[in-house]
Amino acid sequence: MQVLLQTLIGGVTFGAVYALVAMGFSIVYRTMGLVNFAHGSVVMIGAYAASTFYLATRLPFAVAIVVAIAVTALIGLVIERFLRPLENKDFTLMLIGTIGFGAVLEAGAVLVWGATGHAVPSPVATGPIDVAGIRIPTYSLLVIAVAAAATGLLALFLQRTKRGAAMQAVAMDHQAATACGIHVGRSNAMAFAIGAGLAALAGSLIGPMLYVNPTMGGTLGIKGFAAAMLGGFGSMPGAIVGGLAFGLLDAFAAGNFQEYSELVTFLVFAVIVMIRPTGIFGEATVNRA
Template sequence: MYGFQDLLQFTFAGITSGAIYALIALGFCVVHNTIGIVNFAQVDFVSLGGMFLFSGLFWSGLPMVAALPCAVAAVTVVGIVVERLGVRPSRSQNHLVLIFLTIGISIILRGGMKLIWGKNRMAVPSLAGDEPLRIAGAAILPQAVAILVITAVAIGLLVFFFHGTRLGLAMRAVASNPTAASVVGLSVGRVKAASFALAGGLGGLAGVLVTPITTLSYDVGVLLGLKGFAAAILGGFGSFPGAVIGGVMLGLLESLSAGYWSSAYKDVAAFVVLLLVLFVRPKGLLGK
C-alpha cells in the first residue's frame, strides 16, 4: 500500500523531470513559432549542454558556478552556427525540406560529439549537496530543488524577453507575420538566428541540469528530446504555456506510473496518455 508520503515523493520526482521536459519543449516552440519547422537538432543541444559542462569541469578546471553558464553559452553559439551554416544557406524554404535538414544536422552533431568526447558514459557532480531535504516525510535532493528554481527563473526571464525587449518583440512579430515584419524593416534573418540561439540556450540549460542525475553520453539527449517534443505536442505545439504544462504533466505521468505500476512501462504510459489526448484534441491542450 502506498501512502501520502509516497505520493508526495512521486510528485516531486515527476515535477523535476517535467521541468526538464518543459525547457526542451520551449526550445522546440521557439524555432517553430519563428520559422514554422520542427528543429530536431534540439535533442542534440541537450547532449551538448552536458558535454560542455563536463569539459568545463574536468578539462578546463572551472568551478560549477562558472562551468554551468559557460556550457549554456557554448550551446547558444552552436545554435547560431546551426542556423547560419546549416539552415539559412538552404535554397529551399519548404518546411518539410528544412525539417529533414535539421535531422541531418542532428546526425552530424551526434557524430561530432562521438569523435570529441567518445562513446563512454561519463558523470558530473551535483549542482548542490547530496543530503536530501525532508518535506512531509518525503525526500527531495538539493539537485531537484536547483532544477526547479533555475527552471522557474529561466521561464521568468523568457517571459520578460518576449514582452520587454526589442528582440523579443521582433521575434513575436516575425512569428505572427514574417512578411509584414520584413516590410516594416525587421531583420528576419537576425530573428531566425536569435530563435536558434534561444533554442540552443534552453536545450543546453536542460542538459546541464539533468546531467548530474543521469549518465552522460553523446546520445543522452535523444530520449529526453523526444519527451520534450511530446510535451510540446501535448501542451499545444507552439504554445509556451502549453509547453510548460505539457512538460510537467508528462513528468508526473511518468513518475506516477512508475511508482504505482512499473518503472518498465513509465515511457509507455506517458505516451499512451499523450495519444489519447491527441485523439480527443489533436491540437493539444492549449493549441489554437
C-alpha cells in the same frame, strides 16, 4: 500518501527539465514554423560542455552552465546559417537538415568525448531535505528554481523588449514583419540561439542527475518534444505546463504500471493529442508549417 508525494517530487524535477527542452523546441517553432530535430542532440552537447568544463576547471557549476549556453548558442547560430538559404523555399529539406545536424552532433560528440560517457558529481553537496518522510534532494530544488528563473527571463524578453516583440511579430506573420522592417533572418537566428541556449541549460542541469553520453539526447529530445506537443506546440506557457504534465505522467505511470509505464505514458499522450490536437494552450496564431 508518502509514495504519492515522493512520486510527485521526482515527476516535478524531471518535468522542469522537460519543460526547458520543450521551450527550446517551441521558440524555434513559433518563429520559423520548423521543428528542430537536432534539439535533443544540442541538449546532449550542452550536458557535455557543462560537465567537461565543470570537471576540468572545478569552477562553480553556474560558470559551467554559462559556458555551455555560449557553446550551444553558437551551434544554434551555425545550424540556422546553414538552413537559411532554404527558409520559405523548401520546408521538408529544412526538416531533414535538422535531423542531419542531430546525427552530426552525435557523431561529433563520439569523436571528441568517446562513446563511453561520464558521470557528473552533484554540484550541491548537501543531503536531501526531509519533510515528514518525504525526501527532497536539494539539487532538485535548484533545478526547479533555475528552470523557473529561465522561464521568467524568457517571458520578459519576449514581451518587454523590442527584439522579443520583433520575434513575436515574425511568428505571427513573417511577410508583414518583413514589411515593417524586421530582419526575419536575424530573428530566426536569435530563435535558434535561444533555443540552443535553453537546450544547454536543460542539458547542464540534467547532467548531474543522469549520466552524460553521446546518445542521452534521444530520450530527452523525444520526451521534450512530446511535452511541447502536449502543451501546445509553439506556446511558451504550453511548453511549461506540458513539460511538468509529462514529467508527472511519466512518474505516476512508472509507479502504477511498472514495465508498461512507457506504453501507458505515450498512450495517454496520444489520446490527449487526439482529443485536443492543438495541445492544452494551442494557439491558432502559430501555424506556418
